[in-house]
Amino acid sequence: MSRLFTQDHEWIDVDGDVATVGITDYAQGQLGDVVFVELPDGGRTVSKGGEAAVVESVKAASDVYAPVSGTVTESNPALTDDPSLVNSAPEAEGWFFKLTLSDASELDGLMDRAAYDAFVAGL
């Protein structure tokens, strides 16, 4: 399944009932240099639109929201050692966490790449 996006600039890849979540290249550009990422522990339940992680740039802390509801299975250990992966590879090695979906129908309201690019172009 292809990548989907939220208006809060998270991306989500879904493979069966497991999804990987990160923030978009646009989001990392807006945040600037990322120096710390607070990630959810495995087993934590998150709800669509609710706070799931915190990304800290030099200047400020920003919330990262869960694109869909579910249970976190793991977070990206590489971000603990090198938070700048969020800047250098936001939509690849800089992923935040994986979760199992509790309601796949929540994906319906998300944007595909073309819709998200158009959304960002209008900001």
Next chain:
Amino acid sequence: MAENAVSDLKSLPLAALHAALGARMVPFAGYAMPIQYNGEFGGIIAEHLWTRRHAGLFDVSHMGQLLVDGDGAAAWLETLAPGDFLGLMPHRVRYSLLLADDGGVLDDLMVTNTGRSLYLVVNGATKAGDIAHMQARLPAGLSLHHMADHALLALQGPDAVAVMSRFDLVAETADQPAFADLKFMTGARYHWNGVLLGITRSGYTGEDGYEISVPAAHAQALAAALLAHAEVKPIGLGARDSLRLEAGLPLYGHDLDPGITPVEADLSFAISKRRKTEGGFPGADRILDQLFNGAARKRVGLAIEGRMPAREGATVWVGDRQVGVLTSGGFAPSLNVPIAMAYVAASHAEDGTALEIDVRGKRIAAKVVPMPFKQKNYVREGVKP
């Protein structure tokens, strides 16, 4: 994101240059200001490190530049601020504090004796209030002029001296120091390409460097001439904030406000020796009492364990007792760790005191440490390297 659209804000003389350099503009003090620049050398960390290693050019034109003229200007300023301005020699610069009647800090400022006038540089967000405060207390015979037609640039970093030395700068008058003789916290006026520049060797980054007052119409030409040197890159407000935090320098509106006195702010050095004896500045009774008997709280530096930054507003604890609050906090690019400034109870302000900071409900360990966090690189007169 910021509440005000950048388009609603006042622009500064270098707005076109910032746009051409790929600046990201944000609202600050009512102006659209560059927070950081794009490109290979852009971003807060890269800009911060460039300034520590080479030279950074900052547009600080939002700050208020004021001239006080007339006989008795220094004596009058001593009724508003605790510095020894009667003893401020021509071409010397002094850091001072504009005080409310109760001794609270209305603003922090730089005061230069130009030989003819007192030249003041005040903060952008407070300049309207400062001007009103001063105007209301201005006696007959003194004038206060806001140099709204001047921009202010800062060139900061170890290469600043070498870069400026390549400029043809001729002292305005024979009694002013030659540019090569300017040491830290001195200043004078110089002709450059037919433009009169007011230059002080000063700044607010913890680095050696200059602040340059330039007529707005010539600001773009001067900035372009500075940026033409390979050592110089444009630096935004984001790195200005991380640089001053590492240098332990308070930022007005965050680490200083009208509810804080100079002693609480650990800025007692700004109360000149003669003024400690004579008083005569606003809030002198309260401030001198705190100076000699101690204040209930103090601004301190905090080293933070781990990697997670703690921000302004985070509370400081010892067990279940709150003993303070952070007024600045962020990541220190030159040290690669989070650092903060906080006001803490005097009983917990000693260097080495272990404290905890509440960040989103989690306690993180911190320790009171001396400031600056990063050693300053000033070149002072009479100080041998």
